[in-house]
Amino acid sequence: xxxxxxxxxxxxxxxxxxxxxxxxxxxxxxxxxxxxxxxxxxxxxxxxxxxxxxxxxxxxxxxxxxxxxxxxxxxxxxxxxxxxxxxxxxxxxxxxxxxxxxxxxxxxxxxxxxxxxxxxxxxxxxxxxxxxxxxxxxxxxxxxxxxxxxxxxxxxxxxxxxxxxxxxxxxxxxxxxxxxxxxxxxxxxxxxxxxxxxxxxxxxxxxxxxxxxxxxxxxxxxxxxxxxxxxxxxxxxxxxxxxxxxxxxxxxxxxxxxxxxxxxxxxxxxxxxxxxx
Numbered sequence: 001x002x003x004x005x006x007x008x009x010x011x012x013x014x015x016x017x018x019x020x021x022x023x024x025x026x027x028x029x030x031x032x033x034x035x036x037x038x039x040x041x042x043x044x045x046x047x048x049x050x051x052x053x054x055x056x057x058x059x060x061x062x063x064x065x066x067x068x069x070x071x072x073x074x075x076x077x078x079x080x081x082x083x084x085x086x087x088x089x090x091x092x093x094x095x096x097x098x099x100x101x102x103x104x105x106x107x108x109x110x111x112x113x114x115x116x117x118x119x120x121x122x123x124x125x126x127x128x129x130x131x132x133x134x135x136x137x138x139x140x141x142x143x144x145x146x147x148x149x150x151x152x153x154x155x156x157x158x159x160x161x162x163x164x165x166x167x168x169x170x171x172x173x174x175x176x177x178x179x180x181x182x183x184x185x186x187x188x189x190x191x192x193x194x195x196x197x198x199x200x201x202x203x204x205x206x207x208x209x210x211x212x213x214x215x216x217x218x219x220x221x222x223x224x225x226x227x228x229x230x231x232x233x234x235x236x237x238x239x240x241x242x243x244x245x246x247x248x249x250x251x252x253x254x255x256x257x258x259x260x261x262x263x264x265x266x267x268x269x270x271x272x273x274x275x276x277x
Contacts, residue, residue: 050098051113058091070092127162134192150170207263215227
């Protein structure tokens with residue numbers, strides 16, 4: 001009996017410490033059904049699920065999609081999920097740290113209740129390189145994070161870059177009691193989908209990031225001062241006219257479309273040595 005108790009304590013300690021911090025498993029069937037519907041996955045889709053847990057979302061996704069890659073770092077959860085899917089042919093359980101794995105090279109969608117403590121690193125891995133062939137993502141995360149990613153004005157160059165290639169929309173609030181263990185804060189659904197006509201070509205994503213980082217060093221700085229080191233005074237005057245903006249408007253007030261215009265104008269009229277790197 002003592003041996004069994006010690007084994008139970010080791011397993012319980014492992015479950016509490018090995019899985020991603022901030023992982024709150026969904027158990028509400030109505031919420032899970034809603035996520036699958038929002039994702040619009042079909043029989044042609046490859047779906048990546050991050051933090052699959054014991055498979056509450058995995059199984060419904062498999063019923064709608066071609067294949068599900070269920071990523072779960074906790075070996076105890078991964079083992080339980082593996083046993084659960086023994087008779088299901090279109091689910092692959094990947095017991096690995098998501099931040100260390102290689103992403104699919106073919107088009108895929110992401111549907112996941114992600115670990116809250118690594119929300120930004122997860123989005124960075126998915127969206128820092130817009131060449132990653134993600135079509136659409138439906139993510140459950142802390143509400144505060146979802147609000148930050150969709151906020152206007154845009155003051156963070158990394159988030160701006162994500163939004164240049166992906167539309168982002170925050171959905172409804174999810175109360176803590178829909179999860180086990182319940183988080184201390186409300187959650188929300190964040191939906192992202194690839195823009196049909198992005199403002200900047202994929203091959204220029206690194207150069208755009210350099211411009212965004214330069215321009216948003218001081219987000220409240222007037223456009224005329226924030227871009228002074230890139231554009232000459234005559235170039236800046238013509239740019240502001242094209243943007244239909246006052247020279248004293250803060251740089252963070254630019255929309256994604258206006259940032260696209262700034263970038264293309266830079267590429268056309270600014271000498272390479274003046275362009276941010």
